[in-house]
Amino acid sequence: STQIDNLCFTSRNASHLLEIKKKIHSTAMNDDHSDSSVTSIGDEDEDPTDNTENLCENPTRDILTEGFFRLFKPVIDDLDNNIRRARLSQLELRQQLDELSVEMKNLNFENDPQLHEKFKRMVHVKQKVVVIMNILQGAQERLVTLCQQQEQPGPTS
Numbered sequence: 001s002t003q004i005d006n007l008c009f010t011s012r013n014a015s016h017l018l019e020i021k022k023k024i025h026s027t028a029m030n031d032d033h034s035d036s037s038v039t040s041i042g043d044e045d046e047d048p049t050d051n052t053e054n055l056c057e058n059p060t061r062d063i064l065t066e067g068f069f070r071l072f073k074p075v076i077d078d079l080d081n082n083i084r085r086a087r088l089s090q091l092e093l094r095q096q097l098d099e100l101s102v103e104m105k106n107l108n109f110e111n112d113p114q115l116h117e118k119f120k121r122m123v124h125v126k127q128k129v130v131v132i133m134n135i136l137q138g139a140q141e142r143l144v145t146l147c148q149q150q151e152q153p154g155p156t157s
Contacts, residue, residue, distance in 0.1 A: 019059065
């Protein structure tokens with residue numbers, strides 16, 4: 001059916017193009033002047049600024065419109081499809097994040113008593129390490145002071 005539509009469209013366009021060509025040719029032969037402000041093909045008596053009647057039937061505009069439509073339609077369809085896919089993937093990602101959040105909350109509640117005890121032990125060990133570090137630091141400072149005192153020459157008598 002699309003091939004038939006394309007053939008109908010092509011034959012309709014061909015007849016419109018022939019009609020336009022005849023009008024342009026006859027207008028060019030009959031007119032000795034060229035007015036670039038005249039945009040419609042028609043009688044000389046018409047007001048060149050009044051193009052309201054061209055809105056209804058303008059084969060050139062129709063051909064251009066159809067051409068632009070055929071040119072941009074695949075791009076627009078691709079964009080629409082990509083937007084749909086992006087929205088679907090965002091929804092899937094949202095669902096997966098919600099599921100992961102629920103699983104993490106469940107794990108947190110399940111392992112809380114065991115982890116709490118281990119955490120307490122780690123805090124206690126950390127406190128002991130800090131105390132030992134302070135003792136070692138004090139001992140190192142005293143050792144440095146003793147080394148400096150030994151290196152100094154004693155009083156000469």
